Amino acid sequence: MTNKELITVTSPLLPDLEELHDMLQQIWDKRWITNNGSFHKQLEKELAEYLGVPFVSLFTNGTLPLLTALQALKITGEVITTPYSFVATTHCIWWNGCKPVFVDIDPNTGNIDPKKIEAAITPRTTAIMPVHVYGTPCDTKEIQNIADKYGLKVIYDAAHAFGVKKNGTSILNEGDMSTLSFHATKVYNTLEGGAMIIHDEETKKRIDFLKNFGFAGETEVVAPGINSKMDEVRAAYGLLNLRQVDKAIEARHQVALQYREALQETEGIRFMNDLSGVKHNYSYFPIFIDEEKYGSTRDELYFKMKEQGVNGRRYFYPLISEFSIYQGEDSASPDNLPNAHKMANSVICLPMHHALSQDDINRVLETIIIK
Ligand SMILES: *Cc1c(COP(=O)(O)O)cnc(C)c1O
Numbered sequence: 001m002t003n004k005e006l007i008t009v010t011s012p013l014l015p016d017l018e019e020l021h022d023m024l025q026q027i028w029d030k031r032w033i034t035n036n037g038s039f040h041k042q043l044e045k046e047l048a049e050y051l052g053v054p055f056v057s058l059f060t061n062g063t064l065p066l067l068t069a070l071q072a073l074k075i076t077g078e079v080i081t082t083p084y085s086f087v088a089t090t091h092c093i094w095w096n097g098c099k100p101v102f103v104d105i106d107p108n109t110g111n112i113d114p115k116k117i118e119a120a121i122t123p124r125t126t127a128i129m130p131v132h133v134y135g136t137p138c139d140t141k142e143i144q145n146i147a148d149k150y151g152l153k154v155i156y157d158a159a160h161a162f163g164v165k166k167n168g169t170s171i172l173n174e175g176d177m178s179t180l181s182f183h184a185t186k187v188y189n190t191l192e193g194g195a196m197i198i199h200d201e202e203t204k205k206r207i208d209f210l211k212n213f214g215f216a217g218e219t220e221v222v223a224p225g226i227n228s229k230m231d232e233v234r235a236a237y238g239l240l241n242l243r244q245v246d247k248a249i250e251a252r253h254q255v256a257l258q259y260r261e262a263l264q265e266t267e268g269i270r271f272m273n274d275l276s277g278v279k280h281n282y283s284y285f286p287i288f289i290d291e292e293k294y295g296s297t298r299d300e301l302y303f304k305m306k307e308q309g310v311n312g313r314r315y316f317y318p319l320i321s322e323f324s325i326y327q328g329e330d331s332a333s334p335d336n337l338p339n340a341h342k343m344a345n346s347v348i349c350l351p352m353h354h355a356l357s358q359d360d361i362n363r364v365l366e367t368i369i370i371k
Contacts, residue, residue: 004309007360011353012184013248015240023236032232035212039235043190046242051163052170053197055204058235059211062159062181062194064228066092068210069155069177069196070127071223072203077124080152082112083321083332084340085131089157090320093129101125102321102331107339109272110134110286114142120331121146127153132161132171133316134284135187136272140166140174147175155179158197162188163249165279172197182238187252187283188245190238193230248354252282255356259285262365268294269368284315285352287368288343298346305348305367312348319344 027033034040040058047056059065070079070092079093083102093100103120106113110133117128128147130138138156147154154175158164162180164171172178182193198204206223209216214225230238263269270288274280289298296304298314305312319340321332334341351364 004363007310007351007356007363008353009311009313009349009351010185011355012189013187013241013244013354015237015244019240020237023240024233027232027236034229034231036208036229037232037235039232039239040230043230043235043238043242046239047195050242050245051172051197052165053172053199055198055201057196057198057204057207057211058230058238059179059194059196059228060230061192061228062179062183062186063088063092064211064226065179065194065196066129066155066157067095068207068226068228069179070096070098070129071226072207072210073127073153073155073176075127075153075155077126078122079127079129080112080117080120080125081129082131082133082340083319083337084110084133084316084343085157085320086159086316087320087323088159089129089131090326094325098126099124100326100329100331102326102329102337102340104337105133105340105343106139107343109136109138110343111136111138112143113339114139114146117143117146121150121152125150125152127155129155129157131157131159132164134272134286135160135162135164135281136275137161137164137166137171137278138174140171144174159186159194160283161281162186162283163245163279163281167277173199177203187249187281188238188241190230190234190241193234193238249281251354251356252352253280255352255361256282256285258361259350259365262369263287266294266369268292282352285350286315286347287350288346289348290346298348301368302348305364308363308367310351310364310367312350314344314347315349317344317347 156178158178159181178197182190211228214223268290
């Protein structure tokens with residue numbers, strides 16, 4: 001380990017403390033700290049406007065809206081999903097008593113390959129749960145075509161896709177529902193937090209009941225709900241962060257441009273370019289190592305970076321299908337998931353956040369380029 005300062009893979013977007021103090025004072029004055037308070041209402045409204053979606057329902061994290069989406073849509077049986085994601089995606093299928101069915105990914109985007117979905121559909125399939133990995137939009141049109149043909153629901157885990165648009169429209173409007181995570185490691189955070197994106201007012205009402213134990217009134221419980229209400233402190237924090245998130249995304253964009261410029265000549269390193277018509281959020285900067293051409297393995301580079309005080313992350317390694325709890329599924333067989341295995345074994349996500357200095361960026365690049 002060198003004595004240089006550690007460069008972390010991510011760094012949370014933090015609101016100004018004085019402004020936060022003012023907001024906290026207002027909460028203290030009102031003595032209303034949770035259960036759909038005024039900052040909660042305001043954040044749902046401002047987020048819907050910012051994201052360009054009809055309705056937002058806030059949650060305490062990004063896992064519970066996924067869990068609740070499957071409940072709300074009464075998903076049973078088998079759910080088609082991707083192994084190339086954070087483990088919460090599959091856990092939510094399991095927690096709903098459903099069987100996850102893994103389908104391989106498109107090697108260009110890392111997202112579920114729609115061409116391989118139909119072969120995985122059985123009479124028990126009721127839903128598809130894709131992930132917009134790294135914030136890159138899935139082939140939503142093709143996925144919807146398949147869903148319509150077989151009468152399946154589509155729930156997008158959009159944890160990485162805050163603010164991502166395609167042809168001027170939010171990709172969060174796709175499918176039956178989408179969910180966001182506002183965890184500290186994400187582009188936009190509310191400390192911990194998350195949201196469900198909903199297309200109509202009636203469903204919004206139902207989801208709001210479900211995240212509050214199913215209460216539809218003082219004495220009426222309409223469904224076996226859960227508790228996942230966001231409190232006023234985090235809603236206030238979220239309102240402040242929303243005011244600076246565009247600037248943070250632009251700072252990330254500049255980092256991505258520098259990484260790409262510097263790495264395009266490096267043999268054996270592949271990275272992702274912007275897609276035309278897509279407004280990206282630069283939530284991650286994955287590189288993929290071809291060990292033959294690059295001259296060392298992914299793990300050699302990963303640990304060398306670590307030694308030099310540069311933290312990458314091997315998102316997503318191991319694949320979800322490799323964890324012992326899911327390994328036994330027929331669809332978890334590596335033969336069924338060749339592209340996912342290849343990607344998981346070659347990826348490193350480079351440090352990517354709004355607070356990287358020029359010096360940090362240079363140090364990251366030096367660990368990769370100067371072998
Ligand atoms: C972060 C993340 C989640 C979970 O979000 P939390 O807010 O941490 O509960 C779910 N899915 C994906 C793809 C994620 O990256």
